[in-house]
Amino acid sequence: MIVKELAEYYGLQVAAGAEGLDREVRRGYCGDLLSDVMANAPIGCVWLTVQGHQNIVAVALLREMAAVVLTGGREPESQTVARANAERMPVLIWPHSAFELAGKLYVAGVDGRPSD
Amino acid sequence: MWPAWTAARRIDPPAAIPGVIVLKEFRADLHIHTCLSPCADWEMSPRRIIRRSRESGLDLIAVCDHNSSENSAAVAAEGQRAGIAVIPGLEICSREEVHLLALFGGMDQALAMQALIYAHLPGENRPEVFGDQIVANDADEVVAENPRLLIGATGLSVEQIVRDTHAMGGLCLAAHIDRPANGIIGQLGFIPPRLALDGLEVSARIPLSRAHEILPEAGSRPCLTSSDAHRLADIGRVHTRMRMAEPTFEELGRALRGEDGRGIVN
Numbered sequence: 001m002i003v004k005e006l007a008e009y010y011g012l013q014v015a016a017g018a019e020g021l022d023r024e025v026r027r028g029y030c031g032d033l034l035s036d037v038m039a040n041a042p043i044g045c046v047w048l049t050v051q052g053h054q055n056i057v058a059v060a061l062l063r064e065m066a067a068v069v070l071t072g073g074r075e076p077e078s079q080t081v082a083r084a085n086a087e088r089m090p091v092l093i094w095p096h097s098a099f100e101l102a103g104k105l106y107v108a109g110v111d112g113r114p115s116d
Numbered sequence: 117m118w119p120a121w122t123a124a125r126r127i128d129p130p131a132a133i134p135g136v137i138v139l140k141e142f143r144a145d146l147h148i149h150t151c152l153s154p155c156a157d158w159e160m161s162p163r164r165i166i167r168r169s170r171e172s173g174l175d176l177i178a179v180c181d182h183n184s185s186e187n188s189a190a191v192a193a194e195g196q197r198a199g200i201a202v203i204p205g206l207e208i209c210s211r212e213e214v215h216l217l218a219l220f221g222g223m224d225q226a227l228a229m230q231a232l233i234y235a236h237l238p239g240e241n242r243p244e245v246f247g248d249q250i251v252a253n254d255a256d257e258v259v260a261e262n263p264r265l266l267i268g269a270t271g272l273s274v275e276q277i278v279r280d281t282h283a284m285g286g287l288c289l290a291a292h293i294d295r296p297a298n299g300i301i302g303q304l305g306f307i308p309p310r311l312a313l314d315g316l317e318v319s320a321r322i323p324l325s326r327a328h329e330i331l332p333e334a335g336s337r338p339c340l341t342s343s344d345a346h347r348l349a350d351i352g353r354v355h356t357r358m359r360m361a362e363p364t365f366e367e368l369g370r371a372l373r374g375e376d377g378r379g380i381v382n
Contacts, residue, residue, distance in 0.1 A: 034305030
């Protein structure tokens with residue numbers, strides 16, 4: 001599954017990084033402490049978080065993520081949008097809680113195992 | 117400049133000569149809570165804080181309650197009587213749940229910042245869950261209880277808080293950056309490179325002399341240490357020695373910037 005398919009199927013709004021929608025989604029991760037995400041998110045994952053700070057783009061690049069999803073309808077800050085567009089890192093918005101989307105993705109076969 | 121031994125032995129140089137500025141070492145603890153913070157003890161009343169600060173040999177303290185500065189004036193009034201310099205401040209929780217210290221040269225600026233914070237701070241306190249939030253006067257009498265959810269996070273980003281603190285003439289430091297929770301590195305993974313912080317605070321868990329070595333993320337930013345005291349016994353458990361002309365907010369700013377021989381000693 002690529003990010004574009006994920007966004008369309010689950011009705012996620014693309015807030016930034018539209019040029020990166022062809023990235024392949026491999027695994028999933030949830031976390032709001034960016035230090036934890038930097039250390040533990042699987043390579044190539046889709047990452048669900050409430051943090052809209054611009055540092056999320058750097059963290060996503062570090063873990064070679066497929067996309068970042070802001071949960072609970074949170075909006076990225078303007079600097080986050082600018083950096084995500086420049087780096088072609090998709091930032092999507094999901095109106096409900098992380099628990100809801102993580103459950104749907106897990107059922108669809110996206111697991112949360114750590115990187116090999 | 118006086119020879120180094122004058123400062124090292126804490127011997128006061130001769131009475132001031134007009135027009136000559138003498139730099140001395142002052143002991144600063146710039147992160148002290150009062151009974152206004154829900155997580156702090158009632159014993160953290162203005163008079164007791166000043167008494168304990170004097171017993172600990174502190175010259176300069178800052179009052180930094182969670183998202184509020186309502187007890188700063190009472191502590192400052194008592195400090196003036198006892199000869200302890202008091203800087204009004206707040207420990208602000210950003211929307212990323214990063215704790216930042218905002219310090220000011222006067223009560224007017226601190227209260228202006230407090231008004232901005234209150235406008236972006238949702239919720240009401242539940243004393244039975246989070247603790248009492250007591251506004252006290254300089255006679256250690258209860259004036260009021262603050263009804264706001266001071267332990268909560270504001271809706272302001274770290275960038276906005278730093279910008280607004282500077283716009284009101286204040287200094288902004290990242291609090292306890294070594295702590296996994298509510299420290300800027302734990303919450304945001306790293307310090308945003310262009311964030312215009314005036315300094316970084318490390319907690320009592322890390323010796324200040326090794327802060328830059330243990331926390332390479334600090335880069336070239338100045339580090340200081342403070343007690344983050346929530347109870348009397350913790351006041352001054354660590355302090356920062358600062359070389360300044362006098363223990364004031366203006367001199368603190370110059371010491372953080374390393375201007376004209378001012379600076380952090382340990």
